Amino acid sequence: METGTDPKKDPADPGPAPADPGPIPAAPGPAPADPGPIPAAPESTPADGEPGTADTTPAADPDPDATPAPTRARRLRRIALALLLALLLPPLAAATALWLNYTGDPAPGTRTRNRDAVWLGHAWVDGRKKDADVRALARRLADTGIRDLYVHAGPLEHDGTLPASAHPRARWLTAAVHRELPGVRVQAWLGDKLATEGPVGLRLESAATRAAVVRSTRQVLAAGFDGAHFDLEPLHSGDRDYLTLLDALRAVTRAQGVPLSVAAHQIDPLPALHSVAGTLTGHPKWWSQEFFGQVARRVDQIAVMSYDTAMPLESLYGGYVAQQTSLALEVTPPGTDLLMGLPFFHESDIGHHESAETVTAAVRGTRLGLSRTDRDRERFGVALYVDFAAEEGDWTAYREDWVR
Secondary structure, X not given: OOOOOOOOOOOOOOOOOOOOOXXXXXXXXXXXXXXXXXXXXXXXXXXXXXXXXXXOOOOOOOOOOOOOHHHHHHHHHHHHHHHHHHHHHHHHHHHHHHHHXXXXXXXXXXXXXXXXXXXXXXXXXXXXXXHHHHHHHHHHXXXXXXXXXXXXXXXXXXXOOOOHHHOOOHHHHHHHHHHHOOOXXXXXXXXXXXXXXXXXXXXXXXXXXXXXXXXXXXXXXXXXXXXXXXXXXXXXXXXXXXXXXXXXHHHHHHHHXXXXXXXXXXXXXXXXXXXXXXXXXXXXXXXXXXXXXXXXXXXXXXXXXXXXXOOOOHHHHHHHHHHHHHHHHHHOOOOOEEEEEEEOOOOEOOOOEOOOOOHHHHHHHHHHHHHHHOOOOOOEEEEEEOHHHOOHHHHHHHHHHHHO
16 A cells, blocks of 8 residues: 655765775786676765755655545545435435336326215305305305215214214205205214323223214214215224224114215325334324225225325326325225315425326326226215315316316
């Protein structure tokens, strides 16, 4: 290894030879053998300012274990670069895949099948809405694909019960909608926070609680609702108690000839991502595709909450919705309505960027996923979340991009 030091210098030459004393007399006897040429003395390197003298200070030997600073710096830079690439390459690859998923043109005919839905707020059953509001809603929904209204009639109590005071105007609403919007169904939207990630909430593992939820469902159907729609969150993938509850609810709704529908979590965009997220954060946001299919087989409608994705760009969000649509189509049986959620609300936080999660991007992503996976599927639609936060541009995008 080069150290940058000069080689050791030889001792200085002793100086000029003495003056010639003349011929030397011959020695008696035979002359000695010729020793050969005398090697030349090495030249001395004079020290600065001292001609004829040399620096006799030996240079220090290099430490064989020392790493020069430039080499250490290069090594650290390489390590930092490797760590940076390890952090950036997976999200960059995922972003590229989503962007590519958003390219291309939707197939002709991938428009409304007249099986769409919209979530409506609690004001429709607590007395704040009047006949004039129902007529305005009818004008809004005329010539669209809306078939179902999910009207907030809860929330459920943590023990699964539902006070009758939660929906005092239910019968008035269903009668008014049937009058103004023939063929449109009014489903009771029931939900509650689950105690899956904290000590407080509804506990599906309790048989008594599940039985109370079933009784609450009978209660809303007796109040005049045309079906029951459930949104229980956060619901972890693989929850067997939830599947048991759905089996019990399906028996009730089938006996009365009305639909059972649910709001569903998104599907793992990468294999087992829900498990990784659950381990790292305690919040497994996604469902496995297998569990999604198990839920879809137990209900008449399943609406994917395909928003709150944290996507920063419209193209990435649209590509994500296209992927979610394909994943859901692959495991939803033909006899179940599959609906993809559209973000009819406007806020910006860590989970939702309104500049990225637009109705236009969601509809285009939905159409691309439908085109690539099952373009002729009839039991398919979109679900609009939510009426009280919607802006005129949301309704326009829905009409022009999906209904037209």
